[in-house]
Amino acid sequence: MLVRLLYASRAKAPLAITTTDAILDKSRNNNRTNGITGILCYSDDLFIQVLEGGRDPVCQLFNTIVRDDRHVNVRILSFEEISERRFGAWTMGQVNMTKVNPSVLLKYSEKQELNPFACSGHATMALLDELIATASVVSRSS
Template sequence: MLVRLHYASHAAAPLTAEIVDSILKKSREHNAALGITGMLCYSDDLFMQVLEGGRDEVNDLYNTIVRDTRHDHVRILSYEEISERRFGGWTMGHVNTAKVNPSLLLKYAEKPSLNPFNCSGKASMALLDELIATASVLTRCS
């Protein structure tokens, strides 16, 4: 059974390029072996991520993320059983929203910034879909 889990969290420490690169590298290596695909968005001190795969693998990975000291205030935005993957071509694509047109962010939120804590899971997923459509996603596969 395939599931999609969409969550947001605050970074426990300021994000640096090295921290993000480390997270992405480890995710791509680890997730591929588990059959997990997805996408990570980050901005300032916020993460928003979608994980897709088998129910047990996704749930186990989410529980690992909740315990990861690099994350604070981890919150599920949506969780659903799915018939097909939306991010099947990504072992872990990523988006740096600092490089996204602010009007796109404003389309889905009160302010032109990424803050999935202030919008619905549906709106933040729609933002991810539009980021894919506008080729704002980096690194489809590793």
């Protein structure tokens, strides 16, 4: 059974680009082995991530993420059983949200800033769909 998990969190401290790159590299390697796909959107202190795959591997990975001391305020925005993957082209695609046009953010939230804690999981998923449609997701690797 396939599931999709959407969550948001804040970084305990600003992460260097080398740290973010290391997280993405490790994710891509581990996710390929575990059949997990998805994307990671990040800014200075904010993460939004979608994980897709089998229920047990996705839940196990999420539990690992929750225990990672680099995160605080980890919140599930959406969890659902799915019939097909939406983010299947990426073992872990990435979007640097500081490079996204603020008008796109305003379309899905109250202000021209990314704050998944102040909008619905549905709106956040719609934003991610738009980022895919506008080719904002990079590092395709399946």
